[in-house]
Amino acid sequence: MSDLRTRLEGSPYQGYSYSYPHKTAYRPLAEPVPLAELWARERKDALYLYLHVPFCGMRCGFCNLFTKARPEGSLVDRYLDALGRQARVVREAIGEASFARMAVGGGTPTFLEAEALDCVLGLAERVMGAGPGRIPISVEASPGTLTAEKLRVLADRGTTRLSLGVESFDEAEARAVNRPQATAEVERALDLIREARIPTLNLDLIYGLPGQSVASWLASLHAALRHRPEELYLYPLYVRPQTTLGRAGRDWDDLRLACYREGRSLLLGEGYAQVSMRMFRSAQAPPEAGPPYRCQEDGMIGLGCGARSYAAGLHYADAYAVRQRGVGAILEGYASRPGAAFGLADHGHRLSEDDRRRRFVIQSLLSGEGLSFSDYSRQFGSELGDDLPEIAELEEAGLATRGPDALRLNERGIERSDVIGPWLYSRKVRTLMEDYEWH
Template structure:
């Protein structure tokens, strides 16, 4: 996303392809900057509620780097570096939980990268350090892990299930070998099928499968065929992701060498088939009985309702541990630096490995959220998922109505992208389909400028 996205009106943006940027967090890490002086974590968290926190551990390693991936990840690191990383991550976890003081985690996730790039013993060490330092019972807490097909072996998955992991998310992207090759992903369907069978054999309550639409050569027919292949395994969740070709990713470098424009969002509408693919996939999943939670997420009717303490992403804190992980307090978001290119990721990782353990008790890179940004974050986090933005809850939190604080929200109603009453504002089906336009449109000019000025490496 660029600063230009913050200035046009919504009606103007609707004339562009729907896929401008994925607003999975706000503000994006490209808006972060060094914090000077560094802030003690104990002070940052002292005034925060710490009884319903989310603990996220980041494992930035993979077997290979997919062509579309812009996550903070490094493919095929040397074994010694992985060992150093686990040691340093334990030091950070210890320093972080000490700074939190009395606390309770009610959600847990192990992401990456690919956490199951680690071997079974290394995974066992990670779960042990969590139990040792964090106030959490993994067996009684919703806990998820991300895996890739080639790393989903029985020994690793058994360790995860025994530790208390109840949700496994696996990126399939496509069941077509030709489409997967277009994504620069060396994956074969037989490996995918074997991985799913292994996951099911370990009896994880929730299996999520990720699929991508907008792949070169993909058609509605081939996309629906991949969805049907996924449905044959009865996943509790399915995510449908539009393909973005971002700078410095494998696909982005291929496009740059070919002299192509950098990204689908700059193409003319007739050349962008993603909306048609999305609508076909959405309708197919709805017909299969799935419920749509967001533009990307669909939940099966047989998905279990796991009883657990309530966690609210709009108000409860996130504690990230590991290089690339983010943490959120009410007024400050912080993390390590962000990069995409292998050289940049490697440099940031080396900096993390060289840190003095005492430095982990401080936040030195991030962004402070003023009142306007806190309101915007709440609106974006609420509006882009169902059931939508609870206006009564907004009034309780911020002392005003959301339509008064952000008058631009009225445009959603005028353009039939949202509907509601005095207590709720929810996107219509058309609005949900435009989530990747609406999210960037709600970004403040200040954040858009910081993102635009960020020098991505």
């Protein structure tokens, strides 16, 4: 148990394992793969559609997303034209397919003007066949970009969930991470969202911000709770390469863990259920409708320059960058790409059988549902203990509880999710991530 024990002695925030393998493990493929051939071999009855809008009004100090702050000239229009070309080529390549979920992320999708936002959502419905009333649709937003007109577009296009990146209700804390944001502007945006009657409101908040205390963190949570959001995501502050904070070399581990514990206690007391380390869902939240979808098993189609696509044996995307010069160069290449080029995957990661097993385990274990032994055996035709014997170390370390058919993280294990995820990465993926050349 040496590696797990060593990791547990370090930072609780070693890596957010929302996807495995991470994009820093992607590399140019030796030979481009035609999408029509790739998807002909895949299950396509329950796909996730993700559209990426890589633009923001500002670059936050903690942000390592693929996004361009304050794009100039005709870049946005040229990007949307390319998005339309890509959608048409990809839709033809994948053939008959059904979508179970859809999300529009970024960047900040609501950075777009209302007409452009309608264009993006219209592409999803008109070209991809993912429309209102049939599947859950989630859209990301920031307070300063929201207007009543944009929210009408979202509501008319069937948005069922709006995720608002507030990060903090304290103006000084927001400024400390290069996010000049007036609390009055946040409150105005929240009032507009409630008037638009989008069924589920999610608020993103960050703990561990420079200058933050446990008391000021709880004040932000109480401010959020006044709006009774159906969901809350509580994110620890990550200090990532090439971000403003990363270059400053700052860290706030002790505060983050204290904030997490106090925030968790508050939300549980307010009737929220903890779905994962980050996600809390209100008992009053509407039940999730739409066809069944399991991220461990079902694929994803990504459209846009920063979007990933997941087939069983290949994850692929455009190249990744954080620094604005690198992002700009990649975006220019995307915007000028001819339609036929969108029919090929040329950058990504080929998943070995070991990768596929580890992905299933990580994504199951770090969610509230836990890791089902029977689901694992059904998916891979083998026993979990034979394939990944190290999984038993989680019980030995007091991080998980074994039930009749599932392994679930306990309270201590959930708060160490950002240790357990990276611990389960394969040696090959770890090496690729460590060797990644940041741009």
